[in-house]
Amino acid sequence: MDKRKCRDRSTSKSGDYQAAGQVHFLSQILDRGLDPQEAAEIPRFFAYGGVLQLEKTIPDGIAAELARRGHEVKRRAEPLGGSQAIWIDHSGGFLMGASEPRKDGIALGY
Numbered sequence: 001m002d003k004r005k006c007r008d009r010s011t012s013k014s015g016d017y018q019a020a021g022q023v024h025f026l027s028q029i030l031d032r033g034l035d036p037q038e039a040a041e042i043p044r045f046f047a048y049g050g051v052l053q054l055e056k057t058i059p060d061g062i063a064a065e066l067a068r069r070g071h072e073v074k075r076r077a078e079p080l081g082g083s084q085a086i087w088i089d090h091s092g093g094f095l096m097g098a099s100e101p102r103k104d105g106i107a108l109g110y
Helices: 017-028 036-041 060-068
Strands: 008-010 047-049 051-055 073-076 083-088 094-099
Touching: 017 036, 017 047, 017 060, 017 083, 036 094, 051 060, 060 073
Parallel strands: 051 073
Antiparallel strands: 008 083, 047 051, 083 094
16 A cells, blocks of 8 residues: 555544444455445444444344353444545546445545
8 A cells, every 4th residue: 555645535423433433444445355335334333331332234143142252232223323435546547436325425526
């Protein structure tokens, strides 16, 4: 990665989850090789106040296994965060936009 150029311009709303959401989104791209749209759509989790909050899209079997291992698990009725992003490919000369299905929004760039 070229450290001198911006590659991502993304936003994430939701108070306490905002910083964790930014890291989660970027980790999906940089560590797992997902594209921005895939990274925006992946199920989310958040550990806060001793409780592991899971979106309802995380399978019940995973939630049960986490509880069995001692986590206090809470299923969220509402989604965690919301994001739109524009990924900049300097070498290819194009922008790639992503807007997740959890909330209304659009990613526009020029």
